[in-house]
Amino acid sequence: MSEDKKVFPTDRTFTLVEVVEGTSPLIAKEPDDTVPTYPHLLLTEAVAALFVLLGLLIASIFFNAPLGELANPLVAENPAKAPWYFLGLQELLLHMHPVFAGVIIPATVLLGLLAVPYFDFGPKGEGVWFSSRRGVGCALLCGGTTLVAIPFALYLSGANPTNAIVVDLKTLALPQLISTGLIPYAAMLLSLTLLYVLCRRLLGASRREALVGVFTALVLGMVILTLTGLYFRGVGWKFFWPWDPTRLLHG
Amino acid sequence: MSRTLPGRIWRSIYRQPFADEEREGARVINDSLLMHLHPVKLRRHGLSITYTFGLGGISFLLFIVLTVTGVLLMFQYLPTTEQAYADIQRLSGEVFLGQLLRNMHRWAAHAMVLAVFLHMCRAFFTGSYKPPRSFNWAVGVGLLVLTLLLSFTGYLLPWDQLAFWAITVGTNIAGYAPLVGRALRSFLLDGIVVGQGALLRFYVLHVVVLPLVLALLVGLHFWRVRKDGGISGPPLPGGGHE
Ligand code: HEM
Numbered sequence: 001m002s003e004d005k006k007v008f009p010t011d012r013t014f015t016l017v018e019v020v021e022g023t024s025p026l027i028a029k030e031p032d033d034t035v036p037t038y039p040h041l042l043l044t045e046a047v048a049a050l051f052v053l054l055g056l057l058i059a060s061i062f063f064n065a066p067l068g069e070l071a072n073p074l075v076a077e078n079p080a081k082a083p084w085y086f087l088g089l090q091e092l093l094l095h096m097h098p099v100f101a102g103v104i105i106p107a108t109v110l111l112g113l114l115a116v117p118y119f120d121f122g123p124k125g126e127g128v129w130f131s132s133r134r135g136v137g138c139a140l141l142c143g144g145t146t147l148v149a150i151p152f153a154l155y156l157s158g159a160n161p162t163n164a165i166v167v168d169l170k171t172l173a174l175p176q177l178i179s180t181g182l183i184p185y186a187a188m189l190l191s192l193t194l195l196y197v198l199c200r201r202l203l204g205a206s207r208r209e210a211l212v213g214v215f216t217a218l219v220l221g222m223v224i225l226t227l228t229g230l231y232f233r234g235v236g237w238k239f240f241w242p243w244d245p246t247r248l249l250h251g
Numbered sequence: 252m253s254r255t256l257p258g259r260i261w262r263s264i265y266r267q268p269f270a271d272e273e274r275e276g277a278r279v280i281n282d283s284l285l286m287h288l289h290p291v292k293l294r295r296h297g298l299s300i301t302y303t304f305g306l307g308g309i310s311f312l313l314f315i316v317l318t319v320t321g322v323l324l325m326f327q328y329l330p331t332t333e334q335a336y337a338d339i340q341r342l343s344g345e346v347f348l349g350q351l352l353r354n355m356h357r358w359a360a361h362a363m364v365l366a367v368f369l370h371m372c373r374a375f376f377t378g379s380y381k382p383p384r385s386f387n388w389a390v391g392v393g394l395l396v397l398t399l400l401l402s403f404t405g406y407l408l409p410w411d412q413l414a415f416w417a418i419t420v421g422t423n424i425a426g427y428a429p430l431v432g433r434a435l436r437s438f439l440l441d442g443i444v445v446g447q448g449a450l451l452r453f454y455v456l457h458v459v460v461l462p463l464v465l466a467l468l469v470g471l472h473f474w475r476v477r478k479d480g481g482i483s484g485p486p487l488p489g490g491g492h493e
Contacts (some may be wrong), residue, residue: 033487034292038276041289041298049312056316056362060354070336071415073444080416082424083406085399089424098420102424103432113392115392116375117385126378127296127485139376182329188351215375 027240079237079248086227088222094163094237097181104185111220116211134206138199138213144221145195156226158239192217288473290481299483302377304369310398311469313363318462328408330454332447335410345436360372360402367398379483390468397465404457407450418445418453 068077082090087147092101113127123130130139157165172179199210234240234247241247252260261268265283270276277291296302327346328338342349371391374380380388407418422445426436441448476482 006467035295035298036273036276036292037285037289038270038279041293042279042285045305048308052312053316056313056355056359059358060351063354063358064343064350065354065357065407066413067339068412068414071332071410071412071445072444075412077412077416080420082417082420083403084361085368085402086421086424090420093424098427099429100423102427103429110392110396112390113371116384117380120380121382121385123381123486125382125401126377127302127483129302129376131337131378137452168427199371212376219372238444249438 004049080236084230088225091225091229096184097176100181100185120208120211130212134203134210135212137203138205138209141215142195142213142217143220146217150221150224293481296484303353306366306373310363310370312357316359320352322353326358330450336341339409355484364398364402367395383479390472394468397461401461403454415445
């Protein structure tokens, strides 16, 4: 007891229970920037939830979910479209070997996503959108390039009866898996690598900042392909303007 | 013990009166189930709407909406090639509020795919996948795949032309997988074409298997958010790091 008093001269109201590694909002309390969860967070959540539900209700009152004719295996839909979130893949399928468009590319994207934190693990840039000014620069550079390059490639392929972008890969004297599979796949990986290197060299970006650029390119690329499938493809999977009345002729 | 009945009911659920000061507010969290979802205090930064846009929470809310409307739809729907389409038609015509129910389920499903995708982009662009959150990012990738599969399996159920051909296109893509593709496709379809077998499989996956797995994974996801120190944020000015 007296020993205790010597070490802790005041009447302490706390006790050291355990030393934990890592952190919690309560560790670096200077200056204290925490707020109580109730009411702050709970009210924000409640209001946000009400808005989402309201929006959903209004949309559901005014717009009916589509319902086509009864399924008929003998009469193909033209165009037969996958659900919208797979339309990017369906667009790739037009230009590439199905093993690559349908399997290897999605698998690469998923594995890439899983791998990101194990290659970019430094704490720098956490908690800030795009990490830094330079991160924004990388996003703009890569995003801008994608916004120009992919529509341009689609335009070239649309002007070509074989859907080829530059050369018709199908005519190369190689197995299809290589000519329309491996070659465009490698070209894609190369473009992304090039964007990465460009961010690093040209903008002096860190690994994380350059990754922000590559991710932007990837996401925008998928968005563009998806929108193309959704609004610019019609009968026979040909290009149409979204407002062209002949675009979707069912049955 | 409260003297009024509403008061007694309130106290049976929450152990304290309606909270209007900070200490009481802390108990709202700490004494209830909310403790498992939220910390008592959080960094002001995590509250900022333009940081998370609440997208994870919105994804979760939509999942709940989908569960509720989905269960209600199940009361009106039989997954057979003879009955399914007629059931959906009946739902849109005769069933009280049936069309609204179906609309809500459909639009919430689209919205959830979008919200989950945007939530992933938010987590990426704010560097929220960095340690200690790397594993939760991986859980997130699993959630993204599950969300897509849930939506995809639901797409077939109305058994109309759109559904039939979309699933035909979609499962054809799966069929291209090297080595396992054909097996995967015939496992999904229970045959070589989209038919009764496929409808039943998609139905069971859609209403039982996938939602269950997704719910479990969401539980893990939320638990990890807490264990990883709450929402990510920039290093604290005092030199401490989160
Ligand atoms: C059903 C799908 C999902 C639900 C319901 C969900 C829910 C949530 C919620 C409520 C949070 C708390 C912060 C916030 O609202 O932003 C969160 C955080 C997080 N989620 Fe998700 N999520 C889902 C899918 C994903 C996906 C697809 C990813 C990424 C691939 C992901 C990665 C993360 C990460 C890394 C955090 C921590 C963020 C931080 O600390 O700033 N989640 N999630």
